[in-house]
Amino acid sequence: MVKQRGLNPLSGVAVAALVGCLGLAGTANAAALHMAWSQDATGLDPQKQTAFSSIRLLELIYEPLVRLDDKLAVVPAVAKSWDFAPDGLSLTFHLDPKAAFSDGTLVTSADVKASFVRLLDEKTGAAARSNYLSIASIETPDAQTVTFKLSQPDVPILAAMAGVNAAILPASAIADGSVGTKALGSGPFELKSWDPNAKEVLVANPNWAGGKVGVDEIDISVLPDETAILAALRAGQIDMALLNDPLVATLVPGVAGLKLDRTPSISYNVLQLNPSRGAMQDVKVRQAMSCAIDRKAVLDTAALGEGQVTGPITVPAYATDPSTLFCYKPDLAMAKKLMAEAGFANGFSATVIAATGEPATAAAEAQVLQSQLAQIGIKLDIKMMELNVYVDAWLKGDFDMAVALNGGRPDPYTMYNRYWTKTGNLQKVANYVDDTLDTDMNSARVETDPAKRKAIFADFEKHITEVSPWIWLFTPYTYVAERSNVAGFVPTPTGTLFGLSAVTLK
Secondary structure, rough: OOOOOOOOOOOOHHHHHHHHHHHOHHHHHHHEEEEEEEEOOOOOOOOOOOOOHHHHHHHHOOOEEEEEEEOEEEEEEEEEEEEEEOOOEEEEEEOOOOOOOOOOOOOHHHHHHHHHHHHOHHHHOOHHHHHHEEEEEEEEEEEEEEEEOOOOOOOHHHHOOOOOOOOOOOOOHHHHEEEEEEOOOOOOEEEEEEEEOOOEEEEOOOOOOOOOOOOEEEEEEEEEOHHHHHHHHHHOOEEEEEOOOHHHHHHHOEEEEEEEEEEEEEOEEEEEEEEOHHHHHHHHHHHHHHHHOOOOOOOOHHHHOEEOOOOOOOOOOOOOOOOOOOOOOOOOOHHHHHHHOOOOOOOOOEEEEEEOOOOOOOHHHHHHHHHHHHHEEEEEEEEEHHHHHHHHHHHHOOOOOOEEOOOOOOOOHHHHHHHOOOOOOOOHHHHOOOOOHHHHHHHHHHHOEEEEEEOOOOOOOOHHHOOOOEEEEEEEEEEEEEOOEEOOOOOOOOOOOOHHHOEEEO
């Protein structure tokens, strides 16, 4: 495995080199939290962003109606309470009367309605649009009440609203077209400045309904080399860091004065195939690839074993034992047989795209997959891309194969309907239409019995791994490193950094 390395993370030379880069003279201002991460946001429109690096920034600035806590339970955000009608055909939210945007303007039902009208407009290109297609109309009987009238019962819609892709935007910003050019939200922080690929400065939102945050300011440096981030932590030049690379993160516990939050994630690393292209249009070729790939070897080699081999559904409440799924035990003989039956006994050539730095293991994963698939004659050309270029190609479905890290959700419907239903707004990323997957997703959407929903999702997992449009690999860990002066951060399985709102400096 080839990994790029920068300065020795424990060297004094590395620390000295960082002082000018970070623009810090130490942490004299006790009210400012100094942070670093390796990837910057690719944009400021919370409804359209898909990159983890964008979401991690924007979820500190914007709020949805509800959010998820560290146990994946739905808790209040802009809304203080909510209720479904007995027939399941309407969902009413009662807004927190203190909820306000950072400019002091109160959040009203008009802002909620305008936000969802924008989100549902296909022209917007909202990342999670298909999660809300059951919304038939939106009523605003008063400034603090909004009712979503549904065309059918929609069990997962509440959980679907608990993310920054469903952020509530000011109706005025929607009207004047400034969404994405400036950041005006109701979250715990506001964006003071953004120097793309270099630095962000967040300041406390004095109007946040959640109360006073623990620090007055967060200064975030973008340092692509995570060994340099570790050096800065060790030297006290930064207080806290989001790490992606297991090779760096696993060094943290050995450094005096540092703590590592290592949290199992419901996100998943996956090899996305494009079943609309070339040989991959044949199900036997896709199955052969699934049988040829040793998922545990990918995990162990690319990520030091830091994670778990996974099937498509990563939430424990709904997940199937991966060992029971199609070809999760590598079978090279079966793979070669399937390739021959498909007429590709001599293999074929294809390109796999991967983003530089997201995930940090992307290049290593691609190299392991390249080696494993070569055993059945598939010649992979690895094309590494800057994150924003990769995201553009990914959203267009413009790839043969893609190494990806995709976000998990507490409900499998909200996690996958945008890819695997016929109306899914990211169906062109999946490039695969399947009646069984569409039926399973839509059946689970209206089913209220938990046991029956679990059975539906078990059928979904069994079928999708058999037809193999994608090849799921593993769930990773999320890593947040802190100095001993940092207190109060609570990590979550979604990897959210919203817990920074409770951080204090000792």
